[in-house]
Amino acid sequence: MPPYCYDYPHPALTTDITLFTIRDEQLAILLIRRRAEPYQGCWALPGGFVEPDECLEECALRELEEETGISGVYLEQLYTFGKPDRDPRERIISVAYYALAPCEVLSPVAGSDAAEVAWFNLDALPALAFDHQDIIHLAQQRLRAKLDYSTVAFGLMAETFTLGELQKVYETIRGEALDKRNFRKHILALGILAETGASRRVGNHRPAKLYCVAHPGAVHYIR
Amino acid sequence: MPPYCYDYPHPALTTDITLFTIRDEQLAILLIRRRAEPYQGCWALPGGFVEPDECLEECALRELEEETGISGVYLEQLYTFGKPDRDPRERIISVAYYALAPCEVLSPVAGSDAAEVAWFNLDALPALAFDHQDIIHLAQQRLRAKLDYSTVAFGLMAETFTLGELQKVYETIRGEALDKRNFRKHILALGILAETGASRRVGNHRPAKLYCVAHPGAVHYIR
DNA sequence: TGACATAGTGTCAAATTAACACTATCGTAT
DNA sequence: ATACGATAGTGTTAATTTGACACTATGTCA
Incomplete structure (x- = not known):
């Protein structure tokens, strides 16, 4: 056989x-x-x-x-x-x-x-x-x-983005609003975002700092 | 074609x-x-x-x-x-x-x-x-x-088991010792175990209560 | 220059997690 | 019978994490 x-x-x-x-x-x-x-x-x-x-x-x-x-x-x-x-x-x-x-x-x-x-x-x-x-x-x-x-969400972001934009993505996927201060604290604590130095002017309000993923090839898991 | x-x-x-x-x-x-x-x-x-x-x-x-x-x-x-x-x-x-x-x-x-x-x-x-x-x-x-x-660990347990046996399974898979009191607290808080009423006599020490999964078909995810 | 819109920031209470030690009950050996 | 060995069983407290909450900053535009 x-x-x-x-x-x-x-x-x-x-x-x-x-x-x-x-x-x-x-x-x-x-x-x-x-x-x-x-x-x-x-x-x-x-x-x-x-x-x-x-x-x-x-x-x-x-x-x-x-x-x-x-x-x-x-x-x-x-x-x-x-x-x-x-x-x-x-x-x-x-x-x-x-x-x-x-x-x-x-x-x-x-x-x-x-x-x-x-x-x-x-x-x-x-x-x-x-x-x-x-x-x-x-x-x-x-x-x-x-x-x-995990940090999958970054896969939905452009090269650089503001924390406001990132939060909206999280909110959209989870289907619920998130607290702005807690969200920023949480995300920045991951230590994988870096400020680009630039900021984005949009609409009639204060420009937001632009961030990027510090080490794009790095870990995809939180904790 | x-x-x-x-x-x-x-x-x-x-x-x-x-x-x-x-x-x-x-x-x-x-x-x-x-x-x-x-x-x-x-x-x-x-x-x-x-x-x-x-x-x-x-x-x-x-x-x-x-x-x-x-x-x-x-x-x-x-x-x-x-x-x-x-x-x-x-x-x-x-x-x-x-x-x-x-x-x-x-x-x-x-x-x-x-x-x-x-x-x-x-x-x-x-x-x-x-x-x-x-x-x-x-x-x-x-x-x-x-x-x-999740509650996958129960897939490794017999029909009934003691909390000590369950803890050993967790410890084996995680490769580290766990605190007995915290473990029991945690597992019982899941609310999916039920006492069978029976206990298991083994070795020269106090018998341990036997538990079983309360609703075997139930949820497999914790939190 | 005032209205508007989003950016950006800190504190405190509540909930969760983690560390910790002693008594109970059985079998066995003396 | 009694002492010992071995695992079962049980609460409290400190530390950490999480969640709720409100105001100031900086830009645009009318």
């Missing part, structure tokens, strides 16, 4: 990416409108088949780039979805990733497999293909949970 | 299971000695190919049962490993799970693909096949992390 005795065809393997950003103080994700069957014309997460010589993470980044034109995001594996009937025709396993990016940089462009690309606020999602609704829901849970014990 | 245009054969899909238990106050995992190439004769995690009509979790439970005779464990998805060269011959994706079980019940029996099954203390692992070393390492990290904010 050969070592890999396995009589059935292997299931297909894909990655799907839930890319979060903050737009207009709302948590939003990027969806594509499917050009192909099944669920043709339906909105879905960007993603696609894993190629023979790429690792899963590379696949996620490549598919995101191909379908939406977006690259350079923070990416982390979320969960692998593998129910036999999650795709109506052949069996497909999806390794789901979630990604974070500041909205400033991002202008998605519909690529090959996508008829259209658009941001959707999480509280106003359209009908979705496959089990993508579940994936998104899990991704949101994960994001909210990691806010408390 | 057909909807699923994909020119390459799909990679194979497996699950691998890191089954933890506590033996002699040491954290141990279950390994099998491989009967087949590659890594024939080498120790490896139990696991195997996903069948067409089973979901990933079912596969993990089935493979564990087939190769080691063990069933009825607590199981949770860990991470999916998919580097193209993690298997020397064909590409294999592994959805890794970790499992927990009290050692009392468990008497592993080598099944089909396993020439031998044995427990190994985590600090004395043999050379391992594939990237199973990495999987185990990640599983241990996860277990340690979840100890603080």
